[in-house]
Amino acid sequence: MKITHVLRGVEWQLSTPKHLMIYQAFGWTPPKYAHLPLIMNNDGTKLSKRQGDIHVEHFMKMGYYSDALLNYITLPGGGFTKGDNEVLKLDELVKIFDISTVKRSSGRLDPAHLDRLNQLFIQRKIADGEMNELTEQIRKIVMSKYSGNISLDDLSTEYLEQIMCWCQNRISRLDELAGSDFEFLWLKPDKIDISNIDISNPLEVLQSCIECVRNMDTFDESSVGSEMKKNAKRMKVKFAPYMKFLRMCLSGLKEGPSVGEIMTVLGKSKTLERLKHASCICEEKESRTRTES
Numbered sequence: 706m707k708i709t710h711v712l713r714g715v716e717w718q719l720s721t722p723k724h725l726m727i728y729q730a731f732g733w734t735p736p737k738y739a740h741l742p743l744i745m746n747n748d749g750t751k752l753s754k755r756q757g758d759i760h761v762e763h764f765m766k767m768g769y770y771s772d773a774l775l776n777y778i779t780l781p782g783g784g785f786t787k788g789d790n791e792v793l794k795l796d797e798l799v800k801i802f803d804i805s806t807v808k809r810s811s812g813r814l815d816p817a818h819l820d821r822l823n824q825l826f827i828q829r830k831i832a833d834g835e836m837n838e839l840t841e842q843i844r845k846i847v848m849s850k851y852s853g854n855i856s857l858d859d860l861s862t863e864y865l866e867q868i869m870c871w872c873q874n875r876i877s878r879l880d881e882l883a884g885s886d887f888e889f890l891w892l893k894p895d896k897i898d899i900s901n902i903d904i905s906n907p908l909e910v911l912q913s914c915i916e917c918v919r920n921m922d923t924f925d926e927s928s929v930g931s932e933m934k935k936n937a938k939r940m941k942v943k944f945a946p947y948m949k950f951l952r953m954c955l956s957g958l959k960e961g962p963s964v965g966e967i968m969t970v971l972g973k974s975k976t977l978e979r980l981k982h983a984s985c986i987c988e989e990k991e992s993r994t995r996t997e998s
Contacts, residue, residue: 710739773825849883919977926965
């Protein structure tokens, strides 16, 4: 039959004598048998195909890459010696497989490991220059989530690549970029709540900030932070509430990434658009207040 080795789950071990007897009855040379430990759920129960969340289709719908899933199932049983922060492709795994390192005891699948491996795989694709695939996937995800609110002009390849480099340590799956924490990347905030922020002259502060950003030649996180600090001092506004105010104007978030990060990932042009948009909202509020009074 030209089968030399059979590697199978340990639950078949008790049946091995019967199988050897069948080989002997036919006068065949039996293969060498190795019985591998089982892969269990994280709670120690046995994996079952009746579980809906272990089907390949489930992981595909959740946004996990096949290589990340492949590395995930190599973790609990051993046989592969690699670093904790290393994700390998199939041909690379084949080369390093060593049956002598397979564990004797059953291993458990920890879902947190899959998230980490998927993140590592995204980082590897970025490092390997495979940005086109990532940006196209993000474009489809965002357009599907925010259809009607955003145009393809807002999803240029350059902008998406910038976002991927910024968020590669923040996400495990690309579809997380369509979540509420990252909505500011795609949509201008339609409300600016400054009720708990100590800013008495929001419109003046915004106009001053717009002018400051417009005059910046270097637009990186360090430069942005430095210029915003100087501008707060010029406006005689406390730095902490000033930055909270700007975060709200740029992203609609009370907490989150620093203002320097937000401005840098948005880029100078989008930052100016957001600040002008916020200025219009503040101007409308002031106009309504004057009318009501």
